[in-house]
Amino acid sequence: MAVLIEAINIKRKTLFELDNAPYACLDSDITTPTARGGQTLVRLKMRNLLTSAVFEKTFKASDKFKEPDLQLVPASYLYSDGEGSHFLDQESYETLTLDEGMIGNALDFLTEGALIQLHKYNGNPIGLQLPMFVELNVTYAEPAARGDSSSGSGTKLAKLETGLEIRVPPFIKEGEKVKVATETGEFAGRADKS
Known part of the structure; x- marks a missing residue:
């Protein structure tokens, strides 16, 4: 028997199944009525993990949801082609393919x-979870304007090995490795030298 979660217990980052x-x-917002006999309502802002659609819906506090058959499996990125992006499941060693809609800007x-976490729903890949930060090589960096590096202010454009262009501080040079926040796509510091 699947575990049931009551709407009132659904908090931020909780995973549940609907339809x-x-x-x-x-996000969740609980509304408690002031009148006797009124029902406590829970307004949920939720993302469909299959379509990435985000919407809000109100439920009764006692409404129950199943826990989804979701797994996070470690996988490594292999390559992308016309069929999609291919990953190697690090547990079963099978190749899993995600289409463009499942990949987003990953x-x-x-x-x-690169190692990532792959979401599987009912055994099928539906998306991926990137680490908070990735380290990427700078393949091109604009030359710093004169006087920029001493004041420490200002940024310049840099192109990374994946083709992503970001703003970096003037002291970052071509060939360096930088840390990038995957949520914002912004520069997060120099990569640790290992």
Whole structure:
């Protein structure tokens, strides 16, 4: 028997199933009535993990949801082609393919062999979870304007090995490795030298 989650217990980042689709809660708001006999309502802002659609819906506090059959499996990025992006499941060693809709902008942050977490729903790949930060090589950096580096202010454009262009501080040079925040696509510092 599947575990049931009551609407009132669904918090941010909770995963639940509605209409045979997996959802992630982005925000929840509980409204308690002042009149006797009124029902407590829970307004959920949620993302459909299959379509990435985000919407809000109100439920009764006692409404119950199944826990989705979701798994996070470690996988490494292999390559992309006309069929989609291919990953190697690190547990079963099978190749899993995700189409463009499931990938979103993840290719901006993925290099060959990069390890990520792959979401599987009912055994099928539906999306991926990037690490908070990735380290990428700078393949091109604009020359710093004279006087920029001493004041420490200002940024310049840099192109990374995945083709992603970001703003970096003037002291970053071509060939360096930088840390990029995957949520915002912004520069997050120099990569640790290993």
